[in-house]
Structure formats: structure tokens, C-alpha cells
Amino acid sequence: MIFSTLEHILTHISFSVVSIVITIHFLTLFLLVDEVVGLYDSSEKGMIVTFFCITGLLVTRWIYSGHFPLSDLYESLIFLSWGFSLIHMVSYLKFKKHKNNLSAITAPSAIFTQGFATSGLLTKMHQSAILAPALQSQWLMMHVSMMVLGYAALLCGSLLSVALLVITIRKAIKIIGENNNFAFSFGKIQYMNERSNVLLNTYFLSSKNYYRYQLTQQLDRWSYRIISLGFIFLTIGILSGAVWANEAWGSYWNWDPKETWAFITWTIFAIYFHTRTNTNLEGVNSALVVSMGFLIIWICYFGVNLLGIGLHSYGSFTLN
């Protein structure tokens, strides 16, 4: 009993902390408060607290149920939100000097996944369940954790590229002549641009365009790096999944829906890397590919489970 209450407490703490962090971000944006350093630090601290809370949650489940906490959809969603907060921690710790606004992406993602997991849709899955015989293998840890971490990284990178697309398209619209004065809908990121929104010009070398250009370049490069990391994880995950399948079911690849969609995801991101080799296509085109990849990851992770068929049906659930 202790463990389940501990779990509850940790879930609630992490959830509320992340919502506070997001609120801080929104405040920073909409009130046009100039980067108050104190607020920024507290949001970072908030993310650190979230990270430890979710880690604690996962460890508790592990001890309580005796198996690695990745056996059904609920646990993998928690793991996914852990992955997001992990990415945020790593980027925060490693690149302390280059203050980046990655937390604008990771924090909401973490909260949304965790919120969905804890929400009413999946209430019957909260209890730690018994592991089916096919899942009782050492490979479980490696394969599933690599896949989920890969998804987390790829989702982050895709969101960054989507942000890039949004900015570029808005820039194109502006140059055509429209004058929009409202804040970017994705505006958590561009507080600078908020200020320069007042300027009305279409000259290429204006300071506004300069800042925006810098921003797009930064987004582009961050997206590239995170997607590279995610792609490596995804590759390792698919390969270890194939080896495990050989151990358990007798063949390396069964054209299972989940396997096939994981392969499709892999292919789309391979296309992304190939478009980047050619400098003409870089930038917007690769961002388009990545946006497709975003949708495909969700189909792969969630949509296939809705079908509920195939060898991967552990994660299936019915919406009732």
C-alpha cells in the first residue's frame, strides 16, 4: 500500500510542477516580461524537480511490481514523459551557457503525455499488472526503453522543426504584405520577436528578420541534433526488437503492424537525413519531412495499438 500511495504522490507532484513551469513560460511570453532571470531559474528548477519525481515514480513501480516498468501502455506513457524530461535535463546541463528554449517544447510534451496517462481514459491500467510470458526477457529493458526514448527524442526534434516551419511560413506571409500584430501562436519561444513586432518593414536585413533568421537557424540545428540522437535510439530499438523476436517467435521480422510502422518511421527520418545532404533542399523541405514524421510517430506509437492485433497487442486498449 505504501508504494501505491507513494506513486500517487509522485505523480501528482510532477504533474503540478510541470504545469507551474508551463504557466511561467506563458507568463513570460504574454506579459512581455523581459526575461526575468529569477523566473527562468525557477522554471529550470521546476523541470529538475519533475525529472526526479518521474524517476521516483518509475523506480517505485519497478520495485513494487518486480519487473521493469514498461509492460503496458500506461507505463510506456510515463516512460515517454520521463524521456522528455531527461532530454531537457541533458540539454540544460550540457549547454548551460547557451541558454536555449528547448524547455518550451519538452515541458508541455511531458505534461501532456503524463496528463493523458493519468487521465480517466486509462484508469483501469494504473495498477501494475502481471507480465505475460512472452515479455519475461532481458530484452524487454533494452528494446522497449530504446524505442520509447527514441520516440521522445524524435518527437522533440519534430516539434522543433514544426516550429521552424511555422516561423518560416509566417515570415512569408508577412513579406507578402499582411500585417499581423498578434503574438505567435507558438510564441513561447520568441520573446524577442514580440518586441520587434511593432516594426513594420519588409527589408531583408532588418533587425527583426535578423533575429528571426537566427532563431530559425538555431531551431534547425537543434532539431537536427536531437533527431540524430533519436534516430540512433530508434535504430538500436528496431534491431534489438528483431533479435528478441528471433529468440521468442522464431523469425527476425514478421511484418507486424507495429514493426512495419516503426520501420516506416525509420525510413521517413532516413529521408530527412538524405534531404539535408543536399544544401538546396535544406531548411524548409527537411522540416516538411520531419512534420510528416511527427504524425507517423504518433500513428506508430498509438494508432497501431488501437487496432489491437498482431504480436504487439500488449499495449492495446479499447476506448470505452
Next chain:
Amino acid sequence: METLLNPSKTPNLFIPKTHLFKPYFLHSNFNPQPHSSFNRRPLSITITCKVKTSQGRKNDGKNISKKIVLTDSAPELSNEEIKAKPKGGGKAWGVIKKFPKRVLAILSNLPLAIGEMFTVAGLMALGTAIDQGESPEYYFQKYPEENPIFGFFTWRWVLTLGFDHMFSSPVFLGTLILLGTSLMACTYTTQIPLVKVARRWSFLQSADSIRKQEFSDTLPQASVSDLGVILMGAGYEVFLKGPSLYAFKGLAGRFAPIGVHLAMLLIMAGGTLSATGSFRGSVTVPQGLNFVMGDVLGPTGFLSTPTEAFNTEVHVNKFYMDYYDSGEVSQFHTDLSLFDMNGKEVMRKTLSVNDPLRYGGITIYQTDWSFSALQILKDGEGPFNLAMAPLTINGDKKLFGTFLPVGDTDSSNVKGISMLARDLQSIVLYDKQGKFAGVRRPNSKLPIEIDGTKIVIVDAIGSSGLDLKIWALQDGTTVIVGGKTNRAKAEFPDEMNRLLDQVPEIVESSISKKPDNIGG
């Protein structure tokens, strides 16, 4: 963002930290044209005291280009340098000689490769959307001609293009083969020469050419050798010739794309080989019976040849399941013995789900289980074996049932006692009216009285579902293993269905018929 807004020249040129970010931010020549300098990843740092260094970044999958060596032109150059296959002399051969070169040039086109990858992805997605492996009637029903999806997609599309078996259809395989050849062509034409080119040293001799590099800076009172030492500390390979210095970093990044492409080619080759040259089979064997391996293995392709191990006989000693405290199944175990042609036991092992048995190139996996028969005593007579039939199978949750007729067995409306079981642990009994009568555990010897008949459940016999695979390949002669496949699996359910309509005596005699089916 702050650091990016500082376009002034930073005299702080030395970058001993191998921070991946750092070289980027040292871009002190801020160039307001978009897409020019920011996208050139490798930056060359040049110093005008007749020293030039160039620096490359470690990158996966991104061609590291140095300004001196233009990678944009390298592919064309290497295309020209490809030696055509030696096809003898003569003018007529001239055209044919050029053919491989042109084909290679076409195949290693990047947009083509991207297009192929998109096609493969799209076909795979379609393969999951359309149900695979069903009978044609299913497709007539699902994609009718009277009401086509999207206005044109009927079953004709599905069946002619082979979408019902998408992952072995010619369309899909053809695209994969095309992708494979593109891979090979690209590796050969672009990446191998790039490695050669990267290793070539080239020194820039004049100060002007150095200043024209993407990134250049001037250090007034410096010495070349100091710079060289510092660069070596930062992980560069430095070459010094007189007053000229050349350094690069990141050669490993050149090999990465080649390695990745070769790995993918290997995987595709392996997949093709296993698709054409292996055997597989599956069998459901009740506890206590045996089968010969050769009988249940069928070839998957035209290159499969059987080995000596095919003559081994497998005997299922015991099949049992482990349970959690809550009653759910935790693991399936099958105890197997292997006997060779002379009847000597060569191997004995207990299989479980993630732990297969390997012998002589054949691997046996535990994949499934089913309930074979229920052994009961009726009014002290018996034991009778009642075959259990599967009622509903929903993934891991199975339900089996059997029926013991009581009273007049020749009437058309036979009434009796039904027994249901979800696993080998507990049997639920219902009486003639279908009312719940009780639960019994096998081997508990506790009788239960239903409508005047005393039943004792003696034992529950399960059968183990096994999958067999073989990876042996002889030297490619096209012998096909003939005829005998999987008789046990096909016949067993039919037998059971027929049995349920009959009285126990006939059940017994047909159970004694079973070894004939499986053994031989």
C-alpha cells in the same frame, strides 16, 4: 541567443574544448546572405601568416567538405573515373561500355533514392491498412466494385497488384531491389571516392587563397607550430610543411555512411537468403506423444535442402505452466527429449517462451499451447479421455470445453455434463440444465456429484505448440523436400470436432488413432 548576436571578431580563436557547438559560434565573419555560410558545416579557420587550417566536424551522415576539396564536384569527377567493365575492344562495345556508367549515374541520383524510400514507406503503410493473407472473397466484400473507396479502389487493384500479400508481392520486392541497387551505386560512386579525397592532403600556399576561405582570421604575432600543437590537443591531425599547415578532423565521419549502407545491404542479402533457403513448420503435440522433425518442416523457398537432423524424433515428455498467485499464467514449459534414428536419446531440455532448443541447425520454439484432453472417471469407470475443443481464443486468453453425455446417447437431443477450462488448473462443471455445478482441480481426486453421476477429474492433458526453424543451407542445389507436412496440425482440430458428437467409447479408440497421424 545572446552569443549569436555578437558578430564582432573574437580573437579567442583557440578552441581546445571539443565542444560540438563551439566551432559554429566562432563564425566571426557574419554574412547576411541566407543559406550561405550557416549551412556549410565544416568551417575552415585560416590564419594569414601563411598558415592554414581547416577543420571538419564529426558528423553522422553529413559529408564533411573542406573548402579546398569541393565535394560538390567530386561525384561528377568520380563518375568520369569509373572504369567500365572490361568488355574487349571494338567499336560496337563502345556503346555498351558506357551503359554501366550511365546506369550507375542514374541510380546514384539522390532524389531518386528519396523517391524510392517514400514509395517503400507508402507501400508498407498500405500493407498495414489492407488486411493481409485473406481469401479473395474477403476482398470482394471489402472493396466492392459497386462502391469503390476513393472512387476507384476496388478489389481488382488489390488482387492484381498483389496487395493481399503485400510484403512478398512483386511490386514491393521490386521497389526494395531498386532501393538496394541505388544503395550499391551510391556507395560505389560517391562515398568511396570521398574517403579517398579526404585523405589527400592539400596545402594552400598563398595568403590570398587562405583569406578567401569561409572563415579566416589574422593572428599578428603568432607562430605556426604553436597553432599546430594546440590543434593536435584539440584532436586534429596536423600536417606541417614549411610555413604551411594543414589540419583536419573527423575522418571517421566519412566512413559512417559507407558502414551504414553496407550494413543495410547485408541485412537485405540475409533476408533474401533466409526467404529462399530455410525451412519452417509448426506443430501442436499433446503431452506424451512424439513427432519426427522432417515431417513437420516445410521449405520456404527454392533453395532449401534438408539436413541429417531431419530424421530426429522429438518426444514431448511433459507440458506444464507456471502460475502467479493470482492464477494468471506466468510461463509455459515443455520438456522435450530428442531421439535419433537408433532410438538413442541425444538431447533433453525444457523449453519455455524465451528459451528455445537448438540442435543440429534446427531451433524449436515454444509458441503456443492448447488443451488436449480431460481424463475423467465416471461412476468409477474409466478413465475416459475427453477431448477438449477450443471455444474462444483471444490472444492469451483461451477457453476450452468438452461434453460428457449422460443417459440415452442415441437420441438426437443428447444432454450431458459440460466442462469448461481456461487453463490446466481448474475445471468448471455444469450440469444437464447448464447450471453451474462446481469447480475441480485435476489430480485432486475429489469427486463431484452431478445429477446422480459421480465424476472425478483425474488429469488434464495439455499439448504444447511448437515452432521449428532451420537455418542450414547446402550448396544451393534445388532439391525440394517433398510431401509430408504438418499432418498433425491440420487433422487434430477436425478430429476433436468430430469427437464431441460422439460417446466416450469412440473417443477412446480415436485417441489411440492419434499416434498414427503424428508419428508417421
